[in-house]
Amino acid sequence: MKSRRWLLVLGCLLGVVLLAVMAVGCEEEATPGGGGDEGTATTAAAVEVPRSVLEGPQGPPSDDVPQYGGTLVLLHNRVPTNIGAFFMKTGFADVQQCRYALEGLTGLNSKGDPIPQLATSWDVDDVANTITFHLREGVTFHDGTLFDAEAAKWNLDMYRNGEKKDLQDVVSIEVVDSLTVKLTMSKIDVNFIQSLSSSSAGKMISPTAYETLGAEAIKLHPVGTGPFEFESYEPNVALKYKKFEGYWQEGLPYLDGVEIRYVADGVAALTAYKAGEAQALYDVGVTDAAELEALGHTISTRVMTIWGIAGDMKSSSFPYSKLEVRQGLSYALDRETAVLGVYEGFNLPTDQLAGENMQAWNSAITGYPYDPVKAKELLAKNGITPETPWKITMTYISGPLEDDLWAMFQEDLREVGIELTLNGTDYAGWQQKAMNGAKNELVNFAFSYNGIEMQYSTSLVGNLSPDRAWYPDLVLSDAFDAAYEAVMAATTREDRELAYQALNKIIIDDDCCVVPFLVLRNRVAKSPDVHDYGFAELTTAEFLPETAWLSGAANPPTTLGGAVTSVSGN
Amino acid sequence: MTSYILRRLFLGIIVLFIATILVFVMMHMLPGDPLLLYLGEQYLNYEPEQLEVMRAEYGLDKPTIVQYFDWVGGVIQGDLGSSINYQMPVSTMIKQRLPVTLNLAVLALIVSSILGPSFGIIAAIRRGRWQDTTVSVLANLGITLPVFWVGIVLMYLFAYKLRWLPTFGYTSPADDFSMHVKMLILPVLCLSMFGTASQTRQARSSMLEVAHQDYIRTAWSKGLKERVVVLRHMLKNGLIPVITTMGMQVSFLFGGAVLVEKVFNIPGIGRMLAEGVTSRDYQVVQGGVVLMALIIVLTNILVDIAYAWVDPRIRHSYR
Numbered sequence: 001m002k003s004r005r006w007l008l009v010l011g012c013l014l015g016v017v018l019l020a021v022m023a024v025g026c027e028e029e030a031t032p033g034g035g036g037d038e039g040t041a042t043t044a045a046a047v048e049v050p051r052s053v054l055e056g057p058q059g060p061p062s063d064d065v066p067q068y069g070g071t072l073v074l075l076h077n078r079v080p081t082n083i084g085a086f087f088m089k090t091g092f093a094d095v096q097q098c099r100y101a102l103e104g105l106t107g108l109n110s111k112g113d114p115i116p117q118l119a120t121s122w123d124v125d126d127v128a129n130t131i132t133f134h135l136r137e138g139v140t141f142h143d144g145t146l147f148d149a150e151a152a153k154w155n156l157d158m159y160r161n162g163e164k165k166d167l168q169d170v171v172s173i174e175v176v177d178s179l180t181v182k183l184t185m186s187k188i189d190v191n192f193i194q195s196l197s198s199s200s201a202g203k204m205i206s207p208t209a210y211e212t213l214g215a216e217a218i219k220l221h222p223v224g225t226g227p228f229e230f231e232s233y234e235p236n237v238a239l240k241y242k243k244f245e246g247y248w249q250e251g252l253p254y255l256d257g258v259e260i261r262y263v264a265d266g267v268a269a270l271t272a273y274k275a276g277e278a279q280a281l282y283d284v285g286v287t288d289a290a291e292l293e294a295l296g297h298t299i300s301t302r303v304m305t306i307w308g309i310a311g312d313m314k315s316s317s318f319p320y321s322k323l324e325v326r327q328g329l330s331y332a333l334d335r336e337t338a339v340l341g342v343y344e345g346f347n348l349p350t351d352q353l354a355g356e357n358m359q360a361w362n363s364a365i366t367g368y369p370y371d372p373v374k375a376k377e378l379l380a381k382n383g384i385t386p387e388t389p390w391k392i393t394m395t396y397i398s399g400p401l402e403d404d405l406w407a408m409f410q411e412d413l414r415e416v417g418i419e420l421t422l423n424g425t426d427y428a429g430w431q432q433k434a435m436n437g438a439k440n441e442l443v444n445f446a447f448s449y450n451g452i453e454m455q456y457s458t459s460l461v462g463n464l465s466p467d468r469a470w471y472p473d474l475v476l477s478d479a480f481d482a483a484y485e486a487v488m489a490a491t492t493r494e495d496r497e498l499a500y501q502a503l504n505k506i507i508i509d510d511d512c513c514v515v516p517f518l519v520l521r522n523r524v525a526k527s528p529d530v531h532d533y534g535f536a537e538l539t540t541a542e543f544l545p546e547t548a549w550l551s552g553a554a555n556p557p558t559t560l561g562g563a564v565t566s567v568s569g570n
Numbered sequence: 571m572t573s574y575i576l577r578r579l580f581l582g583i584i585v586l587f588i589a590t591i592l593v594f595v596m597m598h599m600l601p602g603d604p605l606l607l608y609l610g611e612q613y614l615n616y617e618p619e620q621l622e623v624m625r626a627e628y629g630l631d632k633p634t635i636v637q638y639f640d641w642v643g644g645v646i647q648g649d650l651g652s653s654i655n656y657q658m659p660v661s662t663m664i665k666q667r668l669p670v671t672l673n674l675a676v677l678a679l680i681v682s683s684i685l686g687p688s689f690g691i692i693a694a695i696r697r698g699r700w701q702d703t704t705v706s707v708l709a710n711l712g713i714t715l716p717v718f719w720v721g722i723v724l725m726y727l728f729a730y731k732l733r734w735l736p737t738f739g740y741t742s743p744a745d746d747f748s749m750h751v752k753m754l755i756l757p758v759l760c761l762s763m764f765g766t767a768s769q770t771r772q773a774r775s776s777m778l779e780v781a782h783q784d785y786i787r788t789a790w791s792k793g794l795k796e797r798v799v800v801l802r803h804m805l806k807n808g809l810i811p812v813i814t815t816m817g818m819q820v821s822f823l824f825g826g827a828v829l830v831e832k833v834f835n836i837p838g839i840g841r842m843l844a845e846g847v848t849s850r851d852y853q854v855v856q857g858g859v860v861l862m863a864l865i866i867v868l869t870n871i872l873v874d875i876a877y878a879w880v881d882p883r884i885r886h887s888y889r
Contacts, residue, residue, distance in 0.1 A: 081608075081657035089624070089657070092610030163624075164615045219657075235666055236837035237739065263738060263835045264845060267722055272737035275730045428602020428850050435603070458615070469618065 050251035054117060056544035058534025059110040070550035071257040072530065073278040075269045079236055079262050084222035085215065086203045087155075087162030095541040096282075100241045100258050101142070102224035104202035105133055105152065106193055108542045112359075113493075114193040118147065118204055118225060126188055126491075135179040139248040141206035142229040149175040154207040156183070166201035190496050191457060197542055227253035227546035236262055247546070254549035273525065279550065280533065281525040286346045286401055289523045296528045301346060301521040302536045303449065306353050308516035309394070310445035311438065313475040318440050319382060319390050321475070326512040328378035330368035332416040335517045337370075338408040342401050348519040353447055353504050355519040360449075360456055362501035365508050368515075375416040389419040395433045396444040398424030409517075437473040445471065445514045455539075456500060457487065464507070477511050578874065582867035589863040590856060594638050597852050604654045604850040605630060628654055628853075641856060650860070651853030655845070660857035663842060668861070670740055671831070671838035675823040677758045682765030682819060687812050689766070690773020694781065694808075695800060705770060712767025717826050721760045721833040728756060738835035757834045761826050765819045772815045777808040813876055820869040824862045 049066050078093035086098070107117040119133040139147040153173045160167040169189055174182045185192070196202030209223035220233050225248065228241035242257040261278065263269040270288050273281040284292065289299045309329065311320035319325045335349035351367035354360035376385070384390040396406055403424055410420045420442075425433075433443050448459045463470050465484060476484075483503040490496035507513055524536040529552050534543030605625055606613055613621065625631045629640055644651055650660035693705040729737040736753050743750040780786060781804060789799045827840035835841070839858055846854035 079656070081655075089609075090612055091608050091655075091657075092612060095612070163620060166615065236841070261739070264841060265738075265832050265835060268725065268738045268833055268835050271722075271725055271730050275733065275737055277737055425601070426848070428600065428607055428848075431606055432601040432603060435606070462613075469613075 055109045055115045057538030061532045066254045066549040073259045074280040075263050075278045076282045082219040084218040087158040100228040100545045101222040101226040102203040106197040108197045129185045132182045142223045143209050145208045148178045149181040152181045155204050159201050253546040279527040279530045284523045284525045292525045298526040300524045300536045304522045305520045306447040307518040308445040308514045310471050310514045311442040312473040314473050324378040328375045330515045331371045332375035334370045342405045350519050359497045360500040362504045385417045389417045391419040393421045394442045395423040397430045578871045593859045602850045608654050650857035653854045655849040655851045667839050678761035681762040686766045686769025687773040689770040693774040694777035709767040709770040712763045718829040724756045740836045757830050761830045773812050776811045780804050780808040821866045
C-alpha cells in the first residue's frame with residue numbers, strides 16, 4: 001500500500017516535469033537559417049552589386065540586391081565518389097555536387113538550350129563536320145593555372161578516351177590558337193553541344209592538378225574554374241567549398257562558402273533543417289514539403305521520371321499482350337484523383353511520356369482519360385470482367401505515398417475486373433525486375449526525363465530502343481521502330497522534337513505499349529534566407545552557384561564539427 | 571585454461587565462417603544490381619561493353635560461389651574487397667568508421683555497465699519500496715521501447731525544440747572535444763538504454779538471489795553495516811551473471827549501433843552496413859559483418875575468461 005502511494009506521487013512528479021519540458025519546448029516555430037534578419041536590401045541598397053553574366057536553368061535572378069557573406073548548408077542523402085574527374089566513373093550523387101567547383105564549355109538556360117559558359121560561342125560546320133569553340137579569356141583554375149585551348153583539348157581528350165561513351169563522335173581535337181579549339185566530328189549530332197553542359201561530359205578541370213594530385217586523389221578534390229574551390233571533404237560527413245577569390249566573374253560569388261552535409265536518415269535531415277542547421281534540404285518528402293511551404297520555405301521541384309505500367313507483351317496468352325487490354329487498363333486509371341490527392345500537387349498526372357511543358361509533349365495525343373465504362377468495354381472483349389477478373393501481380397517501387405497511390409489504382413482496376421496483387425519493393429528489387437523482365441507480371445515503368453531534350457533521347461535509347469537494356473518484354477511495333485529511326489536521324493533540335501512528339505503518339509495512341517500515369521518530381525526545400533540558388537530548378541547537375549546569396553548572413557547556421565582537412569581514402 | 575581458450579578461439583573461427591556464408595547467401599538473394607544502383611541514371615552514359623568491364627572489375631560476372639571463395643581468399647590476405655558504392659577499399663572504410671563506432675559503443679557500454687548494476691542493486695536492497703518500483707518500471711520501458719523511436723523523440727525534443735544539443739553528426743574528439751561530447755550525448759543515451767535496462771533487471775534478480783544466502787544472513791547477524799554487506803559480500807557473487815550479460819551487450823550494442831548511427835547520422839560501421847544493404851554493396855556488408863562477428867566472438871571469449879577470474883570455482887574446473 002505504501003509503495004502504491006509512492007508510485008502515485010512519483011507518477012505525478014514525472015507528469016509535472018514532462019509538462020514543464022513540453023511547455024518549454026512548445027515555442028513558436030523557430031525561424032530557419034539561424035534566425036537572422038529577414039532578407040532586406042536596405043544595407044546593400046546603395047551598393048552596385050555585380051551580377052552573373054551567365055544564364056542558368058533557374059531563370060533570371062530576383063530583383064532583390066544580393067548580400068555578401070555566409071555559408072550555405074545543403075543537406076544531402078548521398079555521398080560523392082567522384083566530383084573531380086568526370087571522364088572517370090561517376091555515380092548519381094557526383095553530378096549533383098560538383099557544379100560549385102566545375103564549369104563546362106556550355107551551360108543550359110531555363111528551356112534546356114545550350115548557352116555559353118567557358119566557351120563564349122561556337123561555330124558548327126555541317127559540311128566539314130567541325131565544331132569550333134571560342135573560349136572565354138581570363139579564366140583561371142583554382143590552382144592558378146590558365147584555362148585555355150590546351151587545357152580544353154586535354155579535358156576533351158580525357159573524355160574521349162575515358163570510361164564512358166562521351167564524345168564518341170569526335171574524331172580529332174585541334175588547338176587553333178590559345179582561345180580556340182576545333183573538334184572534327186564523324187557526324188554532327190543535334191544534341192552534342194547540349195551534352196557538353198550535362199552531368200557527364202564537358203566539365204573542365206586543371207590538367208596540372210590532375211598531374212600533381214593523381215587520378216585517384218582528384219576525384220574527391222575537384223580543381224576547376226567554378227566560383228567555389230574545394231576546401232575539405234570528411235567522408236560521409238561533409239563536403240566543404242569556399243569562395244574562389246580568383247573567379248573570372250569579378251565580385252562573385254556572394255557566398256563565402258557552400259557546405260554539403262550528408263544525412264542518410266530523412267527524419268534527422270528534416271529535423272536539422274527545421275532547427276536551422278541548414279538552409280537547403282535535398283529530397284524532401286511530399287508531406288514535409290507541404291508543411292515547409294506553408295511556413296514560407298521555397299520548394300523547388302525538378303522532373304525526374306515519368307512513371308507508368310509496363311508488362312509482358314511477348315507471351316501471347318498473357319492479357320497485357322493485347323492492345324485492348326492495355327487500353328482498357330489505361331482508361332481505368334483515375335490519374336488525376338490518385339496522383340493529385342496523394343502527392344498534394346507536388347507530382348503531376350500524365351498519360352503521355354512527357355509532362356505538359358516538356359519538349360516531347362504532344363497535344364495531338366488523345367490518350368486515355370479516365371473512363372471506367374470504356375475500360376470495362378475493352379476488357380470485356382478479352383474476357384476480363386469484374387465477375388471473371390484478371391488476377392495479376394504489380395511490382396512497383398514502394399514508399400509510404402506510393403503504397404497509397406497503388407492502393408487507389410488497385411481500387412480503380414478492381415472496378416473494371418483487374419485484381420492487382422501489389423508487390424511493393426525497394427529500388428534495387430524493382431530495378432532487377434525491370435531489367436530482367438517481368439514474366440506474366442506488370443512492372444513499374446520509369447522513364448528518366450528531366451525536361452532536358454538530350455536526356456529524353458538518352459532515356460529513349462535505354463528504355464525503348466531496339467537495343468534497350470530495360471523492359472525486354474515490351475514488343476515495339478514497326479511504326480515505332482520507324483519513328484525511332486526518325487528521331488535518331490533528325491539533324492536539328494526542332495526536327496528531333498517533332499520526331500519525339502510523333503514517337504510519343506505512336507507509343508500512347510497507336511500501340512499503348514506502356515501506360516504512363518505520373519510525372520515524378522524531386523523536391524528541394526530552401527529556407528526563406530536563401531535567394532537565387534538554382535539547385536534543382538531544371539536539373540540538379542546544372543545551375544549557377546555564383547548567383548546564390550543569403551539574407552541574414554551575419555547569423556549563419558550552427559557549424560557542426562571541427563576543422564577537417566583529410567580527403568577520404570588517400 | 572589455455573586449452574579452453576584455444577578451443578573457444580577455434581569455435582569462434584567456425585562461427586565467423588558460418589556467419590560469412592549466411593550473409594553472403596542472403597545478400598545475393600536480394601534482388602538488385604549493385605553496379606546499376608551506384609550508377610543510377612548515369613548508366614545510360616556507358617556502352618554495354620563498358621558496363622561488362624566494370625562488372626568484371628568487381629567480380630560480379632562470376633558465379634556466386636566463385637565470388638565467395640575469391641572473397642575469402644582475399645580476406646585471408648587482408649583484402650576485404652572494394653566498395654562499389656563508395657569506390658574505395660572496404661578496409662579503408664572500416665579504418666575510417668570503426669573508431670567512431672567503437673567510441674559510441676564503448677561509451678554506451680560504460681554508461682550501461684555503471685548505471686545498470688547500480689540501479690539493480692538499489693532496486694534489490696530497496697525491494698518492495700518506491701525505489702524498486704521506479705527502477706523496475708523504467709527498466710521495462712528501456713527494454714520495450716524501440717531505440718530508433720527513442721532516438722527520434724530525443725532528437726526532436728533536445729535538438730529541435732530546446733536547441734540544447736546538435737541534431738546529428740559526429741566530430742572527432744581530437745578536432746573539437748566539446749562538440750564531440752555534445753554530439754554523442756543523445757546517441758550514447760539511446761544506445762545504452764537497452765543495456766542499462768537489461769543489466770538493471772539482471773542485477774536486481776541476481777542480488778535478490780544472493781541476498782537470501784546463508785552467508786549473507788550471517789553477515790547481517792554479525793551486525794555489519796549495509797554498505798559492507800552489499801559491497802563486500804553480496805556484490806561479487808551477485809555480479810557474476812551481470813558480467814555474462816555484459817558480454818552479450820556487445821552484440822546488442824553493435825546491432826543497436828546500426829539504428830542509432832542511422833538516426834543520428836554518425837559515420838560508423840553500423841551506418842555503413844545499413845547503407846551497404848540498401849545499395850547491395852556486397853563486399854561492404856560482408857566485410858562489416860566479419861568485423862562485427864570477430865569483435866563479438868572475441869568479446870565473449872574475454873567475458874568467459876573474466877567469468878572464470880571472478881568465480882574461482884569455474885577457474886578450478888578448467889584444471
